[in-house]
Amino acid sequence: MKKLTIMLATVAGLAISAGSAAADSTLKMVEVITSPPRTEFLKKQIAEFETANPGVKVELISLPWGQAFEKFLTMVQAGDTPDIVEMPERWMGLYANNAQLEDLGPYMAKWDDAKTLGDRAKQFGSTVNNTQFMIPYGYYVNALFWNKKLFKEAGLDGPPATLDDFIADSKKISALPGKYGYCLRGGPGAFNGMHMFMNIAAGKGGYFNEDGTSTINDEGSVKGLQMLADMYKDGLAPKDAVSWGFNETVTGFYSGTCAMLNQDPDALLGIADKMSADDFAVAPLPVGPSGKSYPTLGYAGWAMFANSQHKDDAWKLMATLLAPKDNLEWAKEVGVVPIHNGADQDPHFKTEQFKGWFTELSDTSKYEMVTPPTHLENLGNFVDQVAIKNFQEVLLGQKTAKEAADAWATFLTKEQQDWLAKNKK
Amino acid sequence: MTYAVSEIRSAGKPRRKRLSHAAIEPWLYLSPAIILLVVVLLVPLVIGISYSFRKFSAFKSEYVGLGQYEAMLSDQVLGQALVNTLWWTVASLFFQFFLGLGLALLLDKPFRGRKAVQALVFLPWAVPSFLSGLTWAWLFNPIIGPLPHWLFALGLKAEPTNVLSDPSTAMWGPIIANIWFGIPFFAITLLAALKSIPSELHEAAAIDGASPWQRFTKVTLPFLAPTIAITVMLRTIWIATFADLIFVMTEGGPAGSTNTVPVYIYVSAFKSLDKGYASAVAVLLLVLLIAYAIALIGIRRTLVRHV
Numbered sequence: 001m002k003k004l005t006i007m008l009a010t011v012a013g014l015a016i017s018a019g020s021a022a023a024d025s026t027l028k029m030v031e032v033i034t035s036p037p038r039t040e041f042l043k044k045q046i047a048e049f050e051t052a053n054p055g056v057k058v059e060l061i062s063l064p065w066g067q068a069f070e071k072f073l074t075m076v077q078a079g080d081t082p083d084i085v086e087m088p089e090r091w092m093g094l095y096a097n098n099a100q101l102e103d104l105g106p107y108m109a110k111w112d113d114a115k116t117l118g119d120r121a122k123q124f125g126s127t128v129n130n131t132q133f134m135i136p137y138g139y140y141v142n143a144l145f146w147n148k149k150l151f152k153e154a155g156l157d158g159p160p161a162t163l164d165d166f167i168a169d170s171k172k173i174s175a176l177p178g179k180y181g182y183c184l185r186g187g188p189g190a191f192n193g194m195h196m197f198m199n200i201a202a203g204k205g206g207y208f209n210e211d212g213t214s215t216i217n218d219e220g221s222v223k224g225l226q227m228l229a230d231m232y233k234d235g236l237a238p239k240d241a242v243s244w245g246f247n248e249t250v251t252g253f254y255s256g257t258c259a260m261l262n263q264d265p266d267a268l269l270g271i272a273d274k275m276s277a278d279d280f281a282v283a284p285l286p287v288g289p290s291g292k293s294y295p296t297l298g299y300a301g302w303a304m305f306a307n308s309q310h311k312d313d314a315w316k317l318m319a320t321l322l323a324p325k326d327n328l329e330w331a332k333e334v335g336v337v338p339i340h341n342g343a344d345q346d347p348h349f350k351t352e353q354f355k356g357w358f359t360e361l362s363d364t365s366k367y368e369m370v371t372p373p374t375h376l377e378n379l380g381n382f383v384d385q386v387a388i389k390n391f392q393e394v395l396l397g398q399k400t401a402k403e404a405a406d407a408w409a410t411f412l413t414k415e416q417q418d419w420l421a422k423n424k425k
Numbered sequence: 426m427t428y429a430v431s432e433i434r435s436a437g438k439p440r441r442k443r444l445s446h447a448a449i450e451p452w453l454y455l456s457p458a459i460i461l462l463v464v465v466l467l468v469p470l471v472i473g474i475s476y477s478f479r480k481f482s483a484f485k486s487e488y489v490g491l492g493q494y495e496a497m498l499s500d501q502v503l504g505q506a507l508v509n510t511l512w513w514t515v516a517s518l519f520f521q522f523f524l525g526l527g528l529a530l531l532l533d534k535p536f537r538g539r540k541a542v543q544a545l546v547f548l549p550w551a552v553p554s555f556l557s558g559l560t561w562a563w564l565f566n567p568i569i570g571p572l573p574h575w576l577f578a579l580g581l582k583a584e585p586t587n588v589l590s591d592p593s594t595a596m597w598g599p600i601i602a603n604i605w606f607g608i609p610f611f612a613i614t615l616l617a618a619l620k621s622i623p624s625e626l627h628e629a630a631a632i633d634g635a636s637p638w639q640r641f642t643k644v645t646l647p648f649l650a651p652t653i654a655i656t657v658m659l660r661t662i663w664i665a666t667f668a669d670l671i672f673v674m675t676e677g678g679p680a681g682s683t684n685t686v687p688v689y690i691y692v693s694a695f696k697s698l699d700k701g702y703a704s705a706v707a708v709l710l711l712v713l714l715i716a717y718a719i720a721l722i723g724i725r726r727t728l729v730r731h732v
Contacts, residue, residue, distance in 0.1 A: 070695035073483060098484045186590075187678060240567065240587035242679045243595075248566070255568050377482070381697045392680035396592055 024055040025310045027317060028082040030075075031060065032068035033300060033334075041333045049320045056313050069380065076100065083314040087134045087303040089124070090383065092374040095303070096128035102304040104132040107315045113323050116340045124299055127374045129423070135322055136301035138336025140264035141369070142196060143295065143356035144283045145271065150179060150259040159260075159283035163200060166260070166286045167227070170236040173259045183258035184228065184237035186392055188245035191383045192296040193262050194391055196285070196370070198224035198405075203290025205368040207412060212420045214412035217405035220289075225394060225401040232395045242395050253280075264298065266335030268353055282356035284367065295360050297369040299336075337361065376415045386411070476704035483698050493705035502681060503689065503706065510685040512596060514665045517603040521664075522657060524604065525611020532612065533619045550609035558673030561602035565589050565674075589675055592682035599671045599683060603664065611656060618652040619645070654725040661721075662714050686710050 031042060039062050046058045061082070063071050069091070075081070076095075087095070095101050104125070108114050120139070126132045146159045154173045160166040170181025185193050198216065199205050201224025208214055215221060231237055238258060240248070246267070253261040254274040261267070262285065271280065287293040302318045304311065320326060324340040331338035332348050337357055343349065344358050360367040373379060387408060393399040452459075480489045497503055532543055549557065565587050567573040573585035589598040622645065630640045668687035671677065677684035677692065686706060694703035 073695075073698070077484070094483055100484075188676065238586075239584075240590040243587075243590045243675065248568075251568055257568055385692060385696050389678065389681050392678055396680055398592075398680055 025313050026057045026059055027084065027310055027314055028059050028061070029084045029317070030072060030082045031062050031086045032072060033065050033086060033088065034062045034068070038334055041330070045321060045326055045330070046317075049317055052320075053313070053316060056310075056316070058317065069384075081305045081307055083305060083308040083310055084318060085303055085305065086300060088300040089127075089136075089298060089374045090372055090380050092128055092133060092303075093377045093379060096131070096133040097375070097377055100306060101133040102306045102308065102311065104135060104304065104315075104318075107319075108132060108135070111319055113319065113340070116324055116342065118339055118341050121301075121339045124297075124371060125301060127371075129375075134301040134303035135318065136299040136339055137322060137327060138299065138301075138331045138334070138338055139361075140266060140298035140300075141295055141337055141357050141360055142192065142262050142264060142285065142297075143360060144285050145253055145261040145263055145267070145280060146283055147253065147256060147259040147280050149279050150176070150256060153179075154259075159281070160286045163197075163227075163286050163288050167231065167236070170231060170260065171234075174234075174236045179256070180238050180241075180252075180258040181236045181260060182231060183244070183249045183252045183261040184232060184241040184395075185244050185246075185249045186232075186242035186395055187248070187388065188384070190245075190391055191387050192298065192372075194225065194228060194387075196262065196294060196296045197228055198222075199294035199370060200224060200285070200288035200292075201227060203288050203292060205292075205294035205370045207370075207373050208416050212413060212417040214409040214416065216412060217402070217409035222401050222405045224288075225391075225405055229394050229397070229401055233397065242392050264335065265337060265354070265357060269335045272353070277351075277353065281352050282354070284356050284359045284363075287366065292366055292368060293360075294368050294370045297371050299371070373412075373416065376419060378415060382408075382411060382415075473704050474708055476700055477702075477708050479701045481698065481700040486701070489701070493702050496702065497705055497709065502684065503686075505681055506684045506686045506689045509596065509683060510665060510687075513600060513603075513671070513683075513685050514661060516596075516600050517607065517664050518657065518661055520600075520604045521607035521660065522611055522653075525608045526615055528608060528612040529615035529619055532616055547609045547613060549606050550613070552606070554606065554667075554669040555673055557602055557606050558599075558670045561598065561605075561670075562589065562674045565598050590679055592679050595675055595679060595682045599674050602670050602674065603667070606670070607660065607664070610660065614652060614656050615649060618649050622648045651725075654721065658718055658721045661717065665714060666710065 029046075031039065039060075043060060046060060050056060050058060072085070072091075073094075081100070087101075108122075117135075121136050122132065124136050124139075125134045144159060150173055151157070151159075151169070153176055154169070156169055156172060160169045166182075173179055173181040195216070198221040202215070202218050202220030204215060204218065204220065206215065232241065238244075238252060241252070241258075244252065249261055250263070250267050250270050252258045253263075253267075254271050268282070285293045285295050302321060304314050304318065308314050321330065322339070324343075327338050327340060328343055328346060330336075331343070337343075338349075344362075348354075349358065360369075372383070390399060390404040390407065394401050394404045477493055478488060478490060479486045480492065528546060532539065532546075564570040564572045566589075567585045567587055573582065573587060576582040577585040588594040626644050627640055630644050635643065666687050668685065668691055671683055671685055671688050672691065675683040677688045687710070690703045690706050690710070693706060694700050
C-alpha cells in the first residue's frame, strides 16, 4: 500500500528534467504547495541552476497540496527521503522534532546572501530547538481585500478601520440583495482566519501564556469567536461559507458575492486575474478594542534532510533559490512577501494592492504578527481537523463558542506544557 | 476432495502412502491460488489487525493492547459516523437498485437508438469517482453551479443555498452523486441477467393469461433473484467502504454531518496519523460487513427455497 501510494504520487507528480546524461549527483526535491504555473516557474529556476552547475541534476517531485501531508509523510516513513523539501511552517515540529532535518546554521554562516536576509527569516526558520531547520522563502501575511464597488453601493467610502466598523460595514453590504459583507471561511484552512479574529477581539496576540496555558479561551477570544458565529447567523456571510475553503472564498470575492476577504498575497494572483485593479484594494486588517491588530503570518521555506548524500550540492541549490534575485522573482510568482531586506522598493510591490501587507509589516506598534506554534508535533491535525469541525459546530449553533474554545484550550495547554517540560534547558 | 476423503475411509493400511498423495494432490493444484490469496489478502489483513493493538505517532509506535478498542467505545464521532454510514449506504443502495432495475427493464425492450442510449447511460460508471465528486460539488455550489437555482425556481428551496453546507441536508449531496455513479452498475448486471431469461417462458405465461405484473413477479424476478442477491451484497459492501465521493465533496463536514466510517478511518490514519485507531475502526467495519454478508446469504437461501 505504501509502495503503491508512493508510486502513484511519483507517477502523478514526477517531473524529471530532460536529458539522461550521467550526472555526478542527482538531487531529489519535493514541492508540496503545488500549482501548474508555479511548478513551471520552479523548473525554470532549477534549469538555470543546472546550467550553472554541470554535473548536478535535480529531480523534482510535485505533490498536490490537498494530499501533500500524508503523501510526503508516507514517503519519509518508507525511507524514501528527498534531499530538499518545501517545508510549510506547520510541518516543522513533526520533522524537526524527529531528527529528520539538517541544521542549516553552519551553511548560513558561510552564505554571502545572509547579509541582506531579513531577521524574520532567521527567527521563523529556527522555531524548533532554536536551530535553523529551514529557511523561509517568503511570508503569507493576512490582510483585508475589499470590493470598492460593493462598498460604494452600500454607501461606504473606505475599508473598515476597527472591528466595530467591520461588523457595521458587513451589515450595510449584506442589506444589498444577494450580497454579503464577509467571505467567511468555515471549511478547510479555516483556523487561521478564525484565530486571528479571536486575537483581535481579545487584544492579545499568540497562543500561550508564559506558563504554557492557552489563551484561546480567554474572555476576549471567546467574544471574537462568538462575533463570527453571530455574523454567520445574521446572514452577514453566505450560508455556504460554513464549508468554504480557499477556492470558494476567493471565488466568492471576485464574483462579487461577498465584499471582504482576509487573505494572503497568493490570493491576489487569482483575484487580479478576474477583477480590474480599480475595483478592489487590500487594506490592513481592522484593529480591535486595544487599538492593535494581529495578522496571521504563515510561511513556508526550503529544508534539507539530515540523511541527504549530497549536502553540499543541496545547499548550493537552496542558496540559489533563496538568493535575492531568485527570491524576488519567486515571491512575485507565488504571491508571498519576499525575505530579503529592501524588496518593498521593487515597483511590483509598490502598488495599492500590496500596500495593506507592507503597512502591516512595517508598523510594528499597531500590527503584531502571529505565527502558529510550529514546535508542536500534533498541531497539524488539530488545526486542520479538530478545530475546523468544532468551528463549524459553533457557526451552526450546535456548540457554544465557550464550549469549543475550552476544549481547544485543554488540548493546546497540554501540548504546550508537555513540550515545555521536555525542552526545559 | 470428497473423493479423497471417502477413499481414506475405505483404505487399508498398505495403501496409506498412495492415499496421502491423493490427499495432497488437490492442494498442490490449488497452491498457486492459495499462495496468492494468502500473500495479497491474508497477510495484509493480519498486519492490519495487529496494528489495531498499537498506538502510532508519525515515526514511533507502541503496544497498547485493547486500548484503541476501549477508546472506540466512548468515541462520539465514531457513533455519528456509524449512523451516517448506515444512512449513506441504505439511501444510495435503494435508489441505485430501483433506478438501475428500471433502466435495465427499459433497455431490455428493442427500440430505435438503443445502442446509443445504452452507451450513454453506462457513462457515469466510467468516470473516475474523484472527478464526479468535484463536478457534483461545483454543481451544488450556488455561485457557479445551476442546481441550487433550479431547486429554488421549482420552489423546493426557500433560497438558492448549497445543500452541502447545511448539516441537515449535506448527506444528500454525496448520495445523489453516488446514485448517479452507481445506477449503471445495476443496469449492466441486471440487463445481462434479463437477457438470459428464455423468451419462451414469457410467451408461455402470456398464453396462460398472466398479466404483465404477474409475468414480472412470477417469471422475471425469480430468474433475477440470484443476481439481485449477489449484486446487492457486493454493492452494499462497496458503498459502505466507499469514501472518495464524500471526501471530495464535503470532507465529512459540515460539523461532521457527512462523516462516514471509511472517511473517519482515512482521516484517523492520514491526518491524525493514528494508524492504530484507524485499524481498530477498520476491524469494526470489517466485522459489521461480514455479519451483513452472512445474514444476506442466509436470507437468500430461504428466498431461493421459497421460490
